[in-house]
Amino acid sequence: MGNGTSIGRVRGLGSAHGGAHHWLLQRFTAIGNLVLMIWFITSVLLLPDLNYATASEWISAPVPATAMALLVISTFWHARLGLQVLIEDYVHDHGSKFAVIALLNLAIFAGAAFALFCIVRLALGGA
Numbered sequence: 001m002g003n004g005t006s007i008g009r010v011r012g013l014g015s016a017h018g019g020a021h022h023w024l025l026q027r028f029t030a031i032g033n034l035v036l037m038i039w040f041i042t043s044v045l046l047l048p049d050l051n052y053a054t055a056s057e058w059i060s061a062p063v064p065a066t067a068m069a070l071l072v073i074s075t076f077w078h079a080r081l082g083l084q085v086l087i088e089d090y091v092h093d094h095g096s097k098f099a100v101i102a103l104l105n106l107a108i109f110a111g112a113a114f115a116l117f118c119i120v121r122l123a124l125g126g127a
Contacts, residue, residue, distance in 0.1 A: 022081065029078035036071040056122055065123035069116055076112040080104065 043064065047054055059065055083104055091097040 022085070026078065026081045026085075029074050029081065032074040033071070033078055036067060036074060039067055040071060059119065059122045060125055062123075065119055068119050072112055072115040072119065076108050076115070080108040083108075 043058070044050070047058060059068060084101060087097060087100050087104065091100055
C-alpha cells in the first residue's frame, strides 16, 4: 500500500505532481528578481544625485516605472511562493494552515498593491 500500487494512488498516497510547477515558478521569479535588481542598483548608481527630485524625475519615465512595477510584482510573488512552502512544511493543523495562508495572501496582495500604487503615483507626477 504505497506509492506504486493503484490502490495507493486512489487513496492519495502517491505524489500530487504539483511540486514541480511551484518549484519552477519560484526559480523563474528568482531569475526575474536577479535581473531586475541588477537593473535597479545600476540605475540608482548612475543617477547624478540621490535627492527626491532626481529620483521622482527618473521614475516618471515609462521604462523605469514599468521595470519597477515588474520588480515589485516579481518580488512579492517570489516571497509568497517561498512563505507558502514554509507554512505548508511547519503548520500541521489544516485549519490553521488555511488561515495562515489566507493571511499571507492578503498581506502579499496588500503590500504589492500599495507598492504599485506608489509607483503609479510617482510615475504620473503626483506626490
